[in-house]
Amino acid sequence: MHAEPTAVLKILSDPTRRAIFERLSRDGEMTVHALTDPSGVSQPAISKHLGALKLAGLVRGRRDGRETYYSAEPKALAPLIDWIGFYSTFWNSRFDRLETLLKRMDQ
């Protein structure tokens, strides 16, 4: 059920997806229409983001008649809240930056 930390990080690195996830976490279950109204983002775009969030296990959809109600799955954040996972990603990205710096120091 849990997504990989890297996958969750990548999904949430997009500000619109993050806003959707935060809104669902805060305000509870919502339809795509309710999510679209105040966002200034088109409905197809919101739907696409919801699809990505669902794939990462961060959002769940419940079908009721013609509407789908989306809700946040904060449990999917577990891999991120794990220290080791966070720092593993953190240090690997810092190693990349260190290598970039070392290359520059040659010049």
Added chain:
Amino acid sequence: MMQANDTKTLIVEREMPHSLDKVWRALTQSPLIEEWLMDNDFQPVVGHRFDLRADWGVVECQVLAIEPNQALSYTWEAMGLKSVVTWTLTPTSAGTQLRMEQSGFRPDQQQAYAGAKYGWEKFFTGLERVAGGLA
């Protein structure tokens, strides 16, 4: 990796095609540390206390040991985590093998990280930067 006292250790290791001396400078000179790690007031002096400052918070550190061109370790305290970061440099035919070991993770520290003291916004800002490095 689990140890007897139930703390965990994270190891990140990479061989870099650069001299020991150069890698050492990047690890121990404050303006260079800022370029790849974080804004800081590091000084290569045992016992020196310094802060690493990122968007997601401040890491409080103290230098524990320095062996020029070989090893550097400092405490790393941030968001409820008390740990020790140790850098080890080993010469190789191609350059330098750089190893980072962060020890002191305990299972209960996950709670500290998730705590209300650090809001979602900071948490995600930090993640965004980390994720930017993954792209």
